[in-house]
Amino acid sequence: MKRLLLAPLLLALSGCTSEIVVKNSVGEKYIVKKTTINVSETFRVKDLVESPASWDPLIKQVQGYVKDWERKFANCLESSKWGPNFCYEVQEYPSTISYYQGILSEYKNNKKDAEDNVNYLKMRLPPEYKNFNPKRVIYVKLEYTPIFENINQIKSVQNEAEVKCWNPRINYRLGTTKLSSLESKICKKYAKF
Numbered sequence: 001m002k003r004l005l006l007a008p009l010l011l012a013l014s015g016c017t018s019e020i021v022v023k024n025s026v027g028e029k030y031i032v033k034k035t036t037i038n039v040s041e042t043f044r045v046k047d048l049v050e051s052p053a054s055w056d057p058l059i060k061q062v063q064g065y066v067k068d069w070e071r072k073f074a075n076c077l078e079s080s081k082w083g084p085n086f087c088y089e090v091q092e093y094p095s096t097i098s099y100y101q102g103i104l105s106e107y108k109n110n111k112k113d114a115e116d117n118v119n120y121l122k123m124r125l126p127p128e129y130k131n132f133n134p135k136r137v138i139y140v141k142l143e144y145t146p147i148f149e150n151i152n153q154i155k156s157v158q159n160e161a162e163v164k165c166w167n168p169r170i171n172y173r174l175g176t177t178k179l180s181s182l183e184s185k186i187c188k189k190y191a192k193f
Contacts, residue, residue: 018034037142139167142162143160
């Protein structure tokens with residue numbers, strides 16, 4: 001009697017699989033096993049623009065170089081036995097200082113550009129991005145390996161593929177294409193937002 005009660009339970013459990021199966025009109029199937037699905041990229045709002053703060057450590061480092069070389073130049077001028085020309089021409093302190101000041105100026109301009117981009121995006125982005133939550137996920141890219149089963153039930157492993165799963169709570173999409181039914185099922189089941 002207990003065996004008879006277990007049979008429907010086992011049958012129900014066998015239907016709960018971690019595989020995704022899509023069947024076409026002629027009976028061919030595409031099967032994707034959970035073990036072949038990997039997240040290859042998570043794209044967030046912060047990835048739309050470069051953070052201005054990312055330039056701060058570089059700016060600080062180059063400012064340190066400028067100060068070090070200016071100090072070395074001053075020490076050379078004070079203590080040189082061969083005169084100031086040695087510090088200017090042989091040691092080339094002024095050209096080295098000028099070189100680092102050029103890099104410093106470039107880094108400061110890059111930081112300003114990043115700040116301008118952030119401000120531009122805050123004004124121009126669709127309402128979904130307006131709060132500019134840098135951690136908000138825009139899309140997740142998943143890699144998977146499908147198995148094709150023909151009408152004769154012969155299976156063959158296909159090449160690895162990828163799908164870009166967009167956050168359904170964000171209506172604005174950057175150059176998206178329509179997903180196949182297989183890709184839609186993969187996104188629905190494995191892309192977590």
